[in-house]
């Protein structure tokens with residue numbers, strides 16, 4: 538049976554880090570609500586979560602709804618349907634976005650803002666009516682916010698914006714806690730924009746010179762998200778989970 542009665546809403550919980558977070562929190566006895574735009578992705582995530590939850594989870598511990606978190610009307614309807622909850626985790630993002638400034642188009646820049654910063658802030662705002670008064674919000678930035686490699690101007694600046702938002706909102710929304718996790722390269726469906734034959738090589742070559750020397754796994758990031766959800770004295774932090782990528786190349 539569940540040792541918690543706490544409810545966690547994971548926006549982006551139908552894939553990658555969000556799905557791994559939902560699985561971990563479910564295993565720890567939380568009730569989880571996952572959301573994403575694509576109904577098929579939602580259905581397969583719910584199937585996986587329900588199968589994993591068979592042992593020891595509370596009745597009705599898993600649920601999910603489709604949602605486009607860039608749409609304020611949908612957000613209002615979503616949180617009204619979900620009802621009161623304790624913790625909000627946002628793992629949504631647009632994918633791709635590695636481009637030199639000279640190649641950058643206004644459309645790509647807008648796609649990235651609309652795919653990350655805008656839905657993050659709109660989601661937190663929409664959640665405030667039903668999120669527990671001393672509950673938590675956990676956002677996902679990325680190590681690109683700390684790097685200066687050419688091509689990362691869009692990814693780096695949009696993730697830096699989300700990480701900065703976590704610190705500012707920790708002050709603005711107190712006593713609710715607001716934190717962010719800043720992952721390095723993690724092997725998730727986010728990378729599906731890289732052709733499948735090149736993907737494994739691309740992920741391992743981009744991480745070979747980091748301190749840990751390999752891409753991360755979604756469950757390794759989920760572990761950090763769960764820490765921020767559970768640690769009631771931590772707020773306003775950006776927690777790197779990047780295998781040391783922010784330290785720069787090691788050795789050689």
Ligand SMILES: NC(=O)c1ccc[n+]([C@@H]2O[C@H](COP(=O)([O-])OP(=O)(O)OC[C@H]3O[C@@H](n4cnc5c(N)ncnc54)[C@H](OP(=O)(O)O)[C@@H]3O)[C@@H](O)[C@H]2O)c1
Nearest residue numbers: 549551552553554573574575606629630677679723725727
């Ligand atoms: N993977 C990495 O290497 C990496 C590295 C650093 C940081 N991160 C960050 O970690 C977070 C999770 O990434 P991930 O790798 O787990 O990505 P992912 O596997 O692509 O999952 C993203 C999730 O967000 C949902 N989503 C996207 N836009 C949405 C929207 N407007 N409304 C609702 N749901 C939306 C997606 O479902 P639908 O498409 O069906 O909506 C999916 O469930 C992101 O913030 C990402 O920037 C990832």
